[in-house]
Amino acid sequence: MGSISFDNVGKVFGAGAGALVALEGITLTVADKEFVAIVGPSGCGKTTCLRMVAGFERPSSGNISVDGKLIVAPGPDRAVVFQQFALFPWKTVRGNIEMGLRNKNMSLAQRMPLVDAALKLMNLESHANAFPHQLSGGMQQRVAIARAYVLDPAVLLMDEPFGALDAQTRVVMQEELVRLARLNPRTVLFITHSVEEAVYLADRVAIMGRRHGRIKAIVDIKSVRLAEQWDQLERIEDVMEQESFVHLRSSIWKSLREEK
């Protein structure tokens, strides 16, 4: 199970005259196994939404809950994939992936098959004993995704996970994520500023405006994807050439542009 619910959430940074309203009246529900992307310009508060679900920040007003439980602190039921990977450079790939399972007090015999499966899932088997600095950015992010997946979290929180990668690697990782989502569906909250990425990956896209950190609109992608059978297409560029894709992308883009 895993559903996220934002109920009229507001966030204010600082206090008094210097207070900054980052978010206001955010209401959004992510259903179990649903993939929701939030797009918006830099500084719109989209990352703050994710950080509050993770438990790194508290809402100033309103409630956020996962499976009906209010969030009080970070925890392995809400795995985070960070933009800057945030791996432990002194641990090997295996050591990084294993950490969360050791924290759950799993024995070596219990966690070995899980770690091996995660390595296989992300095509990391041959790098199990490498240190992060020996890997490319794309590989490091694979490790971070494996580290999150292996926890078997209720929800997966991805904060611009491909933002630090070069364009080619980024495309490979996007396709990889789609493959993963089909193989092993999860509840995902995905933050990005790339409209293309959001439309390609998500079931629904929430558009955030720059002013007052509100959600302007929520666009349903899943019904279009199913109707137009995007899943039959193997490559991302084939999907992106579909008329239905182009249409969705440009309508979301226009909605964002109106902000400026």
Add this chain to the structure above:
Amino acid sequence: MGFYLRMRRAMVALSTLSALVVAWFVLTTVTGLISSGRFPDPFATWAAMRQLVSPGYAGSTLVVHVVHSLTLVLGGFMLASTLGVSLGLLMGWSRKAEAFINPIFLLLRPIPPLAWIPLAILWLGLGDAAKIMVIVIAAFVPNVINTSTGVRTIEKTVFEASQMLGTPRWRFVGEVLIPASLPAIFTGLRLSLQAAWTTLVAAELVGALAGIGLVLNVAQQDIYPAMILSAMFVVGVLGWLMTLLLGFVERRALAWRTA
């Protein structure tokens, strides 16, 4: 560094040192520009060194002096590092601890470690305990400063990743906080070892029963420049060897950065 580059550097170092010895020889023995009363020539120094090794000087042989000095330095260094790194971790991690401890630290820091010698001798006498106390005071400071700075410069996402993975407190300290600060901790250890060594030699000059500083002190009273030079040479070589050893440990401990 490749083998050839290392060999080349070693050759350069060797030729610089040989040139120095030749210049020394020329200035003293060959031309007599520097009189041997002021500065001993290489042969006199070599003879003093042999005397120091056996039968010995200032009450003991070289080995006894060196073992005595090294025991004090390593004992003091380890004690200072354990205390200093622990306090540094605490001060880096907890703003509250830093706010309480830092004022004391700021007050005590400008006092040169050697200024503690009179108090140490009053409290603990002329024996080894007083010297260890002074070494600990000197070697403690760089550990605290570098460790706490190291902790404070850890990226926030490293802490967040650790929290997200549900890391319990003790494992967080051992597997996240300490390894993440390790490069800075080693900077502190290197400075600390240097401070420990220089402080020890100075402390032994004031009063000791054995030790390389005692050799220097007795040789000065005996007006024996060749022995002074030999002892200084021993101090230099030992300091260099200790730094080399620590560098080796550091490369092993931080292999994840370069492996």
